[in-house]
Amino acid sequence: MKIKIALLFSCAFFLGFGTSNAQFLKKLGKRAERAAENTVLRKTDQKVSKETEKAMDTILNGNKKTKRKKQNKTKEPREDQESLPNNTSESETQKKPGPSVWSAYNFVPGDEVIFFDDLRDEENGEFPSRWDILKGNAENASFEGENVIAMKHESIIMPLMDTHNYLPEVFTLEFDIYFDVKKYSYRSNYYLRLGPEIGSHYFGEGNKNWITAITIKKNGIKFSTDVNGVRKNFQDAKNELEELGQGAWRHIAIAFNKRSFKIFINEHRVVNIPNLGFKPEMFSIGYSNNYASDDEVIVVKNIRLAKGGKKLYDRVIQEGKFVTRGILFTVNSATIKPESGGVLKEVAAMMQDHADLNFKIEGHTDSDGDEEYNLSLSKQRAEAVKQALIDLGIADGRLTTEGRGESVPVANNTSPEGKANNRRVEFIKI
Helix, strand or coil: CCCCCCCCCCCCCCCCCCHHHHHHHHHHHHHHHHCCCCCCCCCCCCCCCHHHHHHHHHHHCCCCCCCCCCCCCCCCCCCCCCCCCCCCCHHHHHHCCCCCCCCCCCCCCCCEEEEEECCCCCCCCCCCCCEEEEECCEEEEEECCEEEEEECCCEEEEECCCCCCCCCCEEEEEEEEEECCCCCHHHCEEEEECCCCCCCEEECHHHCEEECCEEECCCEEEEEEEECCEEEEEEEECHHHCCCCCCEEEEEEEEEECCEEEEEECCEEEEEECCCCCCCCCCEEEEECCCCCCCCCCEEEEEEEEECCCCHHHHHHHHCEEEECCCCECCCCCCECHHHHHHHHHHHHHHHHCCCCCEEEEEECCCCCCHHHHHHHHHHHHHHHHHHHHHCCCCHHHEEEEEEECCCCCCCCCCHHHHHHHCEEEEEEC
């Protein structure tokens, strides 16, 4: 299937967005067609036991049959974080090989989503409506059948938020970025900034402290800090992430907890800092490659910011249940995504440590799509989570399931954040 890039121009927004950029977008479409097949990510981490790896293989590659959704003429497609490629049926999508197992992944997303953008309702060629631009050019596009934000060299974008210092004391941030295959791809750098400045962020009394922009390469991280006169350099790279093949997505996950700071690229933790030295204020995402060609694919998708992160057992003791939005599924199915591994392993470990804990697993959706279908899908997903925990060593008799569909919303279904918070799995103590 050909994958189309539908990029138009937003002349009123961008200065100098003319013929040269039109040529760039035309070439970008050709490049996307050549980059249709992603490299299957390398499997396993040597530090994880063979038993856990085998269990995660079973869970994340999917072993459940799911029903195809009936067409609904009056409602939007399913509520998941991704959409099907144009002219591709769900059944065709499910036949493709699943992603490799993230058996070493222990990232757990925050409890409440405060910013989420899957670009679902955006129009190709326009500037993303929920973003601002600090530098360069960016616009909505379609790449490999999904909505993305396409950028050019030396571009920086940031989300539109109501307040300036919007990052909480405990938060997680996730997004996906694409690394193209070019002669100078090793120079391709995405940048994450944690303050309002385009360059390094200065903070503290007298602005004597600073942190550089976090450089995200295809296989590692690099940045520096200077806090109270103490300068530190942080960097790490993973050989397992080096190979690109026909181009590759990287899932970036960041966790901050008052002082500690962790960064993951796919399943690999590349930064683990016990005391970062300051609280991040805000974030922006940029790109730079001095050797970038006009047709280089520079795209970002699935940006998700969440706050909170109280220990699961503490929540069970206080509330008699816990809610997670970190167990994710592929579109219109009960196949668990690989980035769900951290949550699943934490739940399994808690149940192994506390033999008296038994749970009813409830699946919940937002209100997009047919109500009856949502109910059926939520039941299948609850069953898939149960099976995942059984595969991780939890006895079948300790778990029951129920699908609630869209019947018990905890937020409005009119905003992306509200829908993301309604898509959840609840574990109720029984």
